Amino acid sequence: AQRVTQPEKLLSVFKGAPVELKCNYSYSGSPELFWYVQYSRQRLQLLLRHISRESIKGFTADLNKGETSFHLKKPFAQEEDSAMYYCALRGRGNEKLTFGTGTRLTIIP
Amino acid sequence: DAGITQSPRHKVTETGTPVTLRCHQTENHRYMYWYRQDPGHGLRLIHYSYGVKDTDKGEVSDGYSVSRSKTEDFLLTLESATSSQTSVYFCAISEGASEKLFFGSGTQLSVL
Numbered sequence: 001a002q003r004v005t006q007p008e009k010l011l012s013v014f015k016g017a018p019v020e021l022k023c024n025y026s027y028s029g030s031p032e033l034f035w036y037v038q039y040s041r042q043r044l045q046l047l048l049r050h051i052s053r054e055s056i057k058g059f060t061a062d063l064n065k066g067e068t069s070f071h072l073k074k075p076f077a078q079e080e081d082s083a084m085y086y087c088a089l090r091g092r093g094n095e096k097l098t099f100g101t102g103t104r105l106t107i108i109p
Numbered sequence: 110d111a112g113i114t115q116s117p118r119h120k121v122t123e124t125g126t127p128v129t130l131r132c133h134q135t136e137n138h139r140y141m142y143w144y145r146q147d148p149g150h151g152l153r154l155i156h157y158s159y160g161v162k163d164t165d166k167g168e169v170s171d172g173y174s175v176s177r178s179k180t181e182d183f184l185l186t187l188e189s190a191t192s193s194q195t196s197v198y199f200c201a202i203s204e205g206a207s208e209k210l211f212f213g214s215g216t217q218l219s220v221l
Contacts, residue, residue: 102152
């Protein structure tokens, strides 16, 4: 079975402060990990995936297989980062994408 | 935005009535998914399709059925709606099994 845990339902961070949204997963094989984001009044969209190892809007995430984590980080929060963030996992060869419960990030001006 | 349209956008219905939600895509993507979004549960997969007439169950499929008779349309039916099915329903599409998902705008369903 594959499972994704996001321990924080709500996270408030001051503008300019570092952000870290936690994501832990459970999967016996080699997973693909993703972060999806939903801004106010917009559709849910892909923010980044671990395979591409790219930085989107200043966010990065590193897959740590030892700790089974895929935390999302940004060094300096901006007001436009306020949104709902979902971590997601897909097992290799699996068509199903499993989402965590989400973290609502609020950036305080 | 990818060409995904969900209808209706909002629906209020009574317990015991059948309800059908429609997802329409213009991207010719092979995979289509139905998720429900609930506070404290995040997004949970109901059913998905990997081709015309090819569907499979997700983690919360009880009480739901789907049909895909054309590439562009994926229908979700609640056979006999219950209050526990009050939720926001999202359709998503992807070009391949390992590709990223594109989401629709969602359907807010209230079962009274």
